[in-house]
Amino acid sequence: MKAFTYERAQSAEAAVKAATATPAAKFIAGGTNLLDLMKLEIEQPQHLIDVGRLPMAAVEDTADGGLKIGAMASNSHAAADPRVRQRYPLLSEAIVAGGSPQLRNKASVGGNLMQRTRCAYFYDTSKPCNKRQPGAGCAALEGLNRNAAIFGASHACIATHPSDMAVALAALDARVETLSPTGQARSFPILELHRLPAERPEMDTHLVPGELITAVVLPPPPKGAQVYRKVRDRASYAGGLASIAVAGPNVALGMVAHKPWRAVDAEAALAAGATPAEAMARELDGASSAGRNDFKIALVARLGAAALAEAKGERT
């Protein structure tokens, strides 16, 4: 770990101001991912701005019947909130499917969205990785890429986004609220937060430097059943091989792309009367694999069909 300076931000405004004033600064909240990456020198911030104690941890009702979850709410707190459990059980299930209890107690909702890929080649600093070192190349492309993306990958990066929570938020049409370095607040759909790798895999999100996530806002839950299913090698504390979130007519897939993947083709097919299996087949028309992750296409087809059937109340 490289030496760094540290400050505890007194307000969100002060935090974003500090982020622009100091070069190579990073926000830290729970630190459950950032500190690991700093120990391996994958992240080398010169300055940490601790936003973890900012008063943005509340879960509040919104006027339209939705919920606003403060970015500094812990994952555990968000998952346990009775309103979340009652109206957005999908979100609660997705959150508890991620990490371990210890991690969820420490990790913030905002930090969950900002966690970086678990691609083994991103972690192994002896290997080329465009995400770690732009232009270095991608060791995963021809490597042991069992967990690589099947949607939206590029020749520069086939990493996936590891969050469970974000998959549920994508299916729930959540919005992200941020404070920009100029002091400007903005709000946008969660699907506009993360980006596909294209030529710039070093950029995980569309946030501008110094922009701070302040809240996640859920609209009223869509009509219909909510289902979250995650497939993983180990029953807990394991990144998923694939996951699916179903919220009424909305379908999102996890661990299959550089971002939470909204399955719009499947949704359209379902709306047009397709069976769950047909809808998943439609979505997977656009999938491609890189060798060792070939199985993920079949896995997502089967998982998706089962989850969609479950949402329709059919026995799987």
Add this chain to the structure above:
Amino acid sequence: MSSVHDWEAPNPVKTNRSGLIGKAVDRYEGPLKVTGTAPYAYEVEPPSPAAYGVLVTSTVARGRIVAADTAAAEAAPGVLLVWTPFTVPAQAERPAVTDFWSASADPALEDDRVRYFGQAVGLVVADTLENATAAAKLVAFSYEQEPAQLVFDQHLGEARDPPGESDVRVGDFEAAFAAAPVTLEGTWKTPLQNHCQMEPCATTAWWEGDKLTVHTSVQMVRRTQQGLALTLQIPKENVRLLTRYIGGGFGGKGSSYEDLTLAALAARALDRPVKIALTRQQMMTVTIHRPATVMDVKLGATPDGRLTAMSLITTTHCNRRGTFTEHASNFARSLYAAPNRLTGHRLVKLDLPHAGAMRAPGEASGMLSLEVAMDELAEKLGMDPIQLRILNEPEVDPETGKPFSIRQLVRCMKEGAQLFGWDRRLPTPGQVRDGRWLVGFGMAAAIRGNFLLPARCSFFVDAEGVITVRQGMTDIGTGTYTVLAQIAAETLGVPLGAVRVEIGDSELPPAPGSGGQFGAATAGSAALDAGMNLRKAIAELAVADAGSPLFGGRPDQVTFQDGVVAIENRSERLGDLIRRAAPDGLTAQGEIRPAADARNWSQHTYGAHFCEVGVDPVTGETRMRRMLGVFAAGRILNWKTARSQLTGGMIWGVASALTEGNAIDPRYGSLINQDLASYLVPVQADIGELDAIMLDEVDDKANPMGIKGVGELGISGAGAAVANAIYNACGVRVRDYPITPDKLLAGLMAKGM
């Protein structure tokens, strides 16, 4: 030399008058560990502030270091020393031939050769761990790369008999297999596994004049201490090695690594204590691993289920420079009767890190093949798998013809079947559903050898009547401290609270250490002998002391109980006697050696595993729901520590079946899983209901206490029970471990599921 008949005589452990033997006594050092106050090697406070060393590892798999640029590292903040193979101080040369049981020089950074990816090639020492870590990244090596052999599967054709070994044949296997009415043939594969001890290898070293003190984390005290002295070319009495608390060993700390040698060298060079710990990533390559195997099994049987031919040939790998062989076929030599037998091993040399011993070397991998093959054969024969095993239960060792010291395998299977509810298993796969899960039962046998090695021990009683056990033994989390205390308390008739245990120090009477599940029997038998000698000394003291109520009695009539020495109704407290008659205390020595005729018996520990799994036929996920092991392993010293060892082994078996293993990236020779987030050992949620039951047993041929080891028995066969349960649940056999969702999914899809 003693014989096993001498061991059949009564002694306090067998008589167990206080009932301490077998009792579920809490761990002696437990409070220290759970309160974080047991100082592990890296946490030991040296006499003056330590400097911190960090290793630099190679980034190619094979070649030569042509240059090392250390300028940037040397200029980095806080850096005190940077060493490469070009600048490391002189050490003894590595002998051409080494054997595991003898100490030998193990020079660090010994030459410019790179023999595997992740080999230690440099050291940076700085004032803080952070500065050393940062500077270690600045050392730049230039390599002349050479073509490396990295992919085991691609080099199977180069497999040769391991040095000095050849196949073991009984009867005519080929002819019998060819003539067998029913045959089963298959190839099973197991992956490379890493030990993943919670505590990494670590050393704190300092010098006082020409005397070196090292606190390190190793399983073997004496051999490591002597090896270090040889490496440093100093008298062995100038090296004191301590290893008081060890956060897991599993065979991986049977050897020592560069942290030990380099900490000693750097502390000398800097005239300052030095601490070095391997990082989690370095643990994967700088230490040893369990090598991958490819196992070919052939079984021939009569239609009524009698084995006529049995063969298990294992191919495995080790580093080009090594000779370690994963003896995954050995267990099969004693397990089932079959008149025609062929077992053996093949070894492939690769440019991978060193293969070595990991918990139940041989059995842990080997039983994953034969015990599944037996399940498959049972199905082919239309028999219950337990019935097939009982039918092939041998009267005597099927290879050597020697009698078994004791063998309760059938009882393990029968009692286990009853307790587990085996009769509820439906032989046809895929018949039981629970929600989205297909549910299946599987079982497998367990066998693991039992060993006894030479050891010494001393006992001391002080004027308070407190017994101190002293032995250069280790406790790698197994319960050594605790069982030694129990043996001492039972032998001297004192409460457990009146026993102190000092182990993990090269200045104490030597014991071979922990490994091969020989620890409790070996260390404990020497302790019993020391205890008996101390009893004798105390008894003689009492009857010769005019101030003692026992004065004038016969020493062999003295009894020891509740801290009191007595002859019938004449008694006094042990502490009172010692305080008066031997105020400086009394010491007695003890030792154990294998009996001259110990090898006249085929001696093993046995068990049977029963497992219930759920398989999600949509996703290929498997979850262990319920598992029971029934074991026969001699007299049990401590119900709690023994059971914990057995269930721990079973959990590892579940991991071997379902999640655990590492893979080599063939382009680099590096391992893909480098931390505990990616190298998947089970978490709490992976393990359902789990229990281990230990049958009443005494093995008088094993040692004077009639005990045997349990540390490796639990893992032996456990994974095969899981694999068999998967088949019973969903009808798919995956012979390439671990049985991960992707592999099971392929099988399910191939079956049209």
